[in-house]
Amino acid sequence: MTTALELRQVSKVYGSGPSEVHALSEVDLAVERGELVAVMGPSGSGKSTLLTIAGGLEDASSGEVLVEGHDLATVSRSGRAMMRRRSIGYVFQDFNLLPGLTAVENVTLPLELDGARARAAQASGLKAMAELDVAGRADRYPDELSGGERQRVAIARAIVGERRLLLADEPTGALDSVNGEGVMRLLRAATHRGVAGVVVTHEAQLASWADRVVFLRDGRVVDQTAAAPGPESLLAAGDRQ
Amino acid sequence: MSVPHAILALLSDGPKYGLRLQNEFEARTGEVWPLNVGQVYTTLQRLERDGLVETDGENERSRKRYRVTDQGAQELADWLRTPPELVPPPRDELVIKVLVALQIPGIDVHEIFQVHRRHVIEVMQRYTRIKAEAAPGDVPLALVADAELFRLEAIVRWLDAADVRLRDMPPAPSPVPEGRPVEPTSTMEFSQ
Numbered sequence: 001m002t003t004a005l006e007l008r009q010v011s012k013v014y015g016s017g018p019s020e021v022h023a024l025s026e027v028d029l030a031v032e033r034g035e036l037v038a039v040m041g042p043s044g045s046g047k048s049t050l051l052t053i054a055g056g057l058e059d060a061s062s063g064e065v066l067v068e069g070h071d072l073a074t075v076s077r078s079g080r081a082m083m084r085r086r087s088i089g090y091v092f093q094d095f096n097l098l099p100g101l102t103a104v105e106n107v108t109l110p111l112e113l114d115g116a117r118a119r120a121a122q123a124s125g126l127k128a129m130a131e132l133d134v135a136g137r138a139d140r141y142p143d144e145l146s147g148g149e150r151q152r153v154a155i156a157r158a159i160v161g162e163r164r165l166l167l168a169d170e171p172t173g174a175l176d177s178v179n180g181e182g183v184m185r186l187l188r189a190a191t192h193r194g195v196a197g198v199v200v201t202h203e204a205q206l207a208s209w210a211d212r213v214v215f216l217r218d219g220r221v222v223d224q225t226a227a228a229p230g231p232e233s234l235l236a237a238g239d240r241q
Numbered sequence: 242m243s244v245p246h247a248i249l250a251l252l253s254d255g256p257k258y259g260l261r262l263q264n265e266f267e268a269r270t271g272e273v274w275p276l277n278v279g280q281v282y283t284t285l286q287r288l289e290r291d292g293l294v295e296t297d298g299e300n301e302r303s304r305k306r307y308r309v310t311d312q313g314a315q316e317l318a319d320w321l322r323t324p325p326e327l328v329p330p331p332r333d334e335l336v337i338k339v340l341v342a343l344q345i346p347g348i349d350v351h352e353i354f355q356v357h358r359r360h361v362i363e364v365m366q367r368y369t370r371i372k373a374e375a376a377p378g379d380v381p382l383a384l385v386a387d388a389e390l391f392r393l394e395a396i397v398r399w400l401d402a403a404d405v406r407l408r409d410m411p412p413a414p415s416p417v418p419e420g421r422p423v424e425p426t427s428t429m430e431f432s433q
Contacts, residue, residue, distance in 0.1 A: 204397040208365035225363050
């Protein structure tokens, strides 16, 4: 596997002097292509800060952030903007779809901002939407879609084109548990096709869809799950009759 | 899991042999609860003794086919509507461990929470993998896995809530000076 995201000793400090807040402290994290990692922790533990720094939306105060081997600190502002459009996909809690655009226009927006031709962008957008089973809703506006469909469109936008890194902040939003599970299935499927995924969540059931769960507390990584032995270990136990 | 009632349920759509009951039981519980054929026959003998099932005699290979009696059907109907035991066992082992940890000087109770949180989530990952790898439309398996996942999630939520409640608590109880009223946090008792 190839490391798609690597955080080395990353710290983030907001403010200074007595009002100084250490949001992240010396965080090490590596996520391989094809791997889905969940980040769990209580409110204020630094989960969302970790995600914004990983995606180049914010700078770390110290440490290194490498996306596909490129140290973000050495990438120019425009280069970083290009990486955000081309290589990194985001899924937000409240979907963040633009209401004036159709579903497919929302999906193709990052490609078109990156200079792709409309026809090529449209083809990539429909392909991503087909993977998420929402191609039939391509010409609908966000307010004509159900909550589950909106989130599928948002995920399609995050994986469209040649994305390498998928970052999701509480991606199931206010969906019920079965629709929330559907979103996690899609994120898992997307990552297993070769994208690296990081999902921030406070819900254990959603986190359990990840290959690995990393626990944050007071801005530090305090623990992570071991590689799971697989479901057969439950079946072999034979103690649940 | 009530094996006798599960067998009554499996017989409710017609008479069956023991081996078929074993196969259907495992298929319908998503194979999460294996059942050996000896248990099936022991259970059938008990059900027959109690008048809840009857046989239509042995076939040429000495195998008996079982059918549910009216009394068995009534027993099954009553069982389906009887609420399960919702009151937890008097001593929840995890709660006791945490209460004990609170009493021991120098123990970081948050670290204890995290050890258990990680363990529970690792078990949840295994149940989720069962769901993820199940055939599309295998609803019984999803129901069985969901039941375990919601139960385990409740434990994680309890750990999270306990973590927040104890966030500002000093790591070890300080000795109570004589004559002072007892502080509730330093004298948690769990006699049942």
